[in-house]
Amino acid sequence: MNDGMHQGQRSLWDILGTEPTGDERAIKRAYAKQLKVTRPDDDPAAFQQLRDAYEYALRNAPMFAVQWQEQEQQQEPQEETIAPETQAAPAELWGVVAQETVPANMPSPAPELWGIVAIDPAEQAAGLWHELMTLAQHHNAADMLPGFMQGEELLNLDVREEFELCALHYCASEGYDLSLRQALFDILGWNEDHAYLARRQPELMHNAMARYRADRSYALFLDNRDQHRGIACLLSQQPPSAYGRQLFDQAFTEEVKDLLRTVRWHHPEMLVYKLDEDLFQRWEHAVHSKRYFKDTALTSIGLGCALNFMLATIAGVARLQLLQPQWTNLLLCQALAFTLMAMHAFSWPAPLFARWQSLKERSVESLPVLRERPALLYLAWIVPFLVVGVLYFIPSPGNALRIATTSGLCFATLIAGAASRSLLTGRQLLYMVGLTLFSTLIIMGKGTSAVNGNEGMMLSFCALMLAIRAKEGLYAACGGTVVMLPRLRMAWIIGCITLILELYLHLLPAALLGAALFAWSCIGMLLAPCEFNVKAGWPVALAPAITSFILVHQQDATQMQPLLRLAVVLALAVLYFTVRSIYQSYRMSLSKPGLS
Numbered sequence: 039m040n041d042g043m044h045q046g047q048r049s050l051w052d053i054l055g056t057e058p059t060g061d062e063r064a065i066k067r068a069y070a071k072q073l074k075v076t077r078p079d080d081d082p083a084a085f086q087q088l089r090d091a092y093e094y095a096l097r098n099a100p101m102f103a104v105q106w107q108e109q110e111q112q113q114e115p116q117e118e119t120i121a122p123e124t125q126a127a128p129a130e131l132w133g134v135v136a137q138e139t140v141p142a143n144m145p146s147p148a149p150e151l152w153g154i155v156a157i158d159p160a161e162q163a164a165g166l167w168h169e170l171m172t173l174a175q176h177h178n179a180a181d182m183l184p185g186f187m188q189g190e191e192l193l194n195l196d197v198r199e200e201f202e203l204c205a206l207h208y209c210a211s212e213g214y215d216l217s218l219r220q221a222l223f224d225i226l227g228w229n230e231d232h233a234y235l236a237r238r239q240p241e242l243m244h245n246a247m248a249r250y251r252a253d254r255s256y257a258l259f260l261d262n263r264d265q266h267r268g269i270a271c272l273l274s275q276q277p278p279s280a281y282g283r284q285l286f287d288q289a290f291t292e293e294v295k296d297l298l299r300t301v302r303w304h305h306p307e308m309l310v311y312k313l314d315e316d317l318f319q320r321w322e323h324a325v326h327s328k329r330y331f332k333d334t335a336l337t338s339i340g341l342g343c344a345l346n347f348m349l350a351t352i353a354g355v356a357r358l359q360l361l362q363p364q365w366t367n368l369l370l371c372q373a374l375a376f377t378l379m380a381m382h383a384f385s386w387p388a389p390l391f392a393r394w395q396s397l398k399e400r401s402v403e404s405l406p407v408l409r410e411r412p413a414l415l416y417l418a419w420i421v422p423f424l425v426v427g428v429l430y431f432i433p434s435p436g437n438a439l440r441i442a443t444t445s446g447l448c449f450a451t452l453i454a455g456a457a458s459r460s461l462l463t464g465r466q467l468l469y470m471v472g473l474t475l476f477s478t479l480i481i482m483g484k485g486t487s488a489v490n491g492n493e494g495m496m497l498s499f500c501a502l503m504l505a506i507r508a509k510e511g512l513y514a515a516c517g518g519t520v521v522m523l524p525r526l527r528m529a530w531i532i533g534c535i536t537l538i539l540e541l542y543l544h545l546l547p548a549a550l551l552g553a554a555l556f557a558w559s560c561i562g563m564l565l566a567p568c569e570f571n572v573k574a575g576w577p578v579a580l581a582p583a584i585t586s587f588i589l590v591h592q593q594d595a596t597q598m599q600p601l602l603r604l605a606v607v608l609a610l611a612v613l614y615f616t617v618r619s620i621y622q623s624y625r626m627s628l629s630k631p632g633l634s
Contacts, residue, residue: 050091060103062234065095070195163200166191167208179218183225202226206235210245216253223250252307259308268294272301275314278324285324288331288463295325330383333464338379340467342372344455344499348448351492355437355444413515417507419453423500424560426450430497431553431601447496454503461506470506474499480582481604494600501608504560505568512564523565524623527616530562534613538606541588552602559608566616574618581610 051058056068069092076088095102166189173182192198205222208214223229228247236243263269267290271281284290298321301309309318346368353360360367385391398415402408408415426446432439455462462470478495513523537555540546546554569575585606589599 050095053088053091054095058102058106060099060101060106062096062099065092065099066195066199070193073193073195159194159196159200162191162194162197163204166197166201167204174215174218179215179221180224183218183221187225202235203239206239206242206246209249210242214249219250219253248307249311252305252311255305255308256312266293266297268297272297272313272321275317277317278321285329286331288333291325291329291331294321298322298325328383328385330380331464334379334383336464337462337467338375339372340462340471341379341455342368342375343471344451345371345375347492347495348451351496352441352444352448354492355440407517411515411517414517416457417512417515419450419457419500420504420560422446423450423454423504424557427497427500427560428553428557430493431549431556431605433547433549444493444496447493447500451496451499454500458503458507462503470499470502474502477502481600481607494604497604501560501604504563505611506570508563508566508568509570511567516564524620527565527620530558530565531613531616533558534562534609538588538609541606542591548602552605555605555609556601559605559612562609562612562616566612566619568612568615577614578611581607581614584610 053072054065054068055072056064059065069088072088076084170183170186173186192201205226209219209222228235232243232247259269259273263273267284271284271294274280278285281290298318301313301318302322309315349367349371350360352358361370381387402412402415426443429435429439429443430447435443455467474495478498481494481498513526514520518526534555537551537558540551582603585603588606589602
């Protein structure tokens with residue numbers, strides 16, 4: 039209890055001039071009556087004591103109600119022998135602060151001390167509310183309302199209570215003035231505490247608070263509409279068909295999708311009171327249905343080119359005659375790629391996609407390692423790529439083996455691209471195809487009987503895809519421990535240098551040495567991140583020239599020269615990135631004390 043309560047010598051019920059009660063309305067009426075005879079200007083100490091008693095009683099009214107009910111239940115057997123007027127609640131239940139007991143024969147306060155005025159609180163509150171609405175039409179609500187609430191009539195708590203009910207009806211219905219509503223919430227303190235009105239009028243209070251939050255959310259969205267295209271289109275209240283062209287932009291669609299999800303879960307009041315819910319649901323259906331984006335169209339072009347290269351590669355190895363002229367095959371591959379990407383974009387046929395998703399879920403459930411490391415599901419293509427890549431180094435392979443390895447490599451390329459859709463979307467895929475073609479022309483040359491340009495392109499594409507994946511940290515994704523990583527890198531560097539020196543020692547056949555270098559380079563990408571930017575990767579441009587210098591004296595198996603060239607270029611590139619990663623870790627350890 040406050041200090042003012044401790045200074046008094048009466049119980050709080052004597053101060054309030056009422057019997058012990060847990061009824062909030064009775065406490066407020068008693069306080070209003072005492073205000074008529076205890077004013078702050080006449081006796082500040084008595085007024086402060088009255089205010090402390092009122093706040094204490096109102097704050098603990100629910101507890102008093104429960105305690106008084108228990109007290110009555112305990113005294114029911116004694117009702118026949120004890121007169122009702124002699125029953126009283128224990129002092130400790132009602133916040134008694136006095137040490138003296140009140141005599142039973144003390145007369146009750148005179149009626150004139152209660153300050154009873156023959157008025158109708160509801161009628162007077164309605165008049166005050168009408169007066170406030172008139173003033174609000176000509177004055178600023180935030181400036182006018184504080185002074186209005188200090189009026190003589192609103193000192194009567196019955197009138198003030200009815201006035202708050204009028205304000206609550208106003209704020210819970212349509213057609214309110216935003217500035218007046220905001221001023222009412224601030225002055226009446228509904229933002230901080232509206233428990234009493236919520237108990238009396240729960241539905242009205244809920245509607246008023248919902249409209250208040252809806253207006254605040256709407257104002258926040260209006261302030262940010264110029265920075266976000268999605269907010270502007272949502273607040274325009276236009277159907278998705280009005281933004282048909284923008285919906286084919288994946289970035290715009292994803293932004294609207296996130297925005298709709300935010301409104302649905304974090305601003306539901308704005309959806310109910312400020313937006314058209316039917317139109318909102320149409321927007322949700324439009325953006326959550328997969329469609330053919332611009333990026334999907336660009337991906338179709340890249341996929342069509344890749345399919346054409348694969349078809350030409352397999353046909354060349356199998357000595358099959360393709361359609362003439364050559365551009366006819368390219369158009370057919372582009373049409374096939376467009377159809378496949380459209381099926382994926384629109385999720386058609388749905389049963390096929392459902393079976394594929396079910397197969398993925400069963401694979402994860404059956405293999406515990408996939409549950410612990412989900413990234414492995416998107417890296418499974420690396421193993422067949424390594425196996426098929428090593429088989430390419432077999433000298434003088436048979437026609438059947440060449441067809442099988444070429445088909446397997448093309449299949450691994452498709453799986454690598456599909457598993458990397460998050461990295462290669464739209465323009466990135468076209469850049470990747472262009473970079474692959476350029477690197478193939480430099481590394482593989484014009485091609486020999488062992489490997490032609492298209493086969494080299496498939497190898498280069500998968501190798502570049504693996505290098506891009508390496509930037510994400512393939513060692514950690516495969517479940518490796520960080521403690522072993524420095525030792526593994528040093529072991530890899532030693533093995534790489536040893537294999538390059540074998541080119542001068544001629545202890546191993548060219549085919550076996552090339553396969554070992556190729557496989558060792560791919561393993562090195564799992565250990566070191568490859569960064570493809572000008573600042574970090576410019577020394578890689580020197581790798582083909584250095585490779586030519588290294589292979590100038592290599593005379594064994596002339597048909598293996600393009601494959602050896604590819605293996606050495608990969609080894610030199612990965613060696614550079616591995617040494618660079620070790621150097622960066624060393625610099626970091628020097629800049630941070632305590633690290634080694």
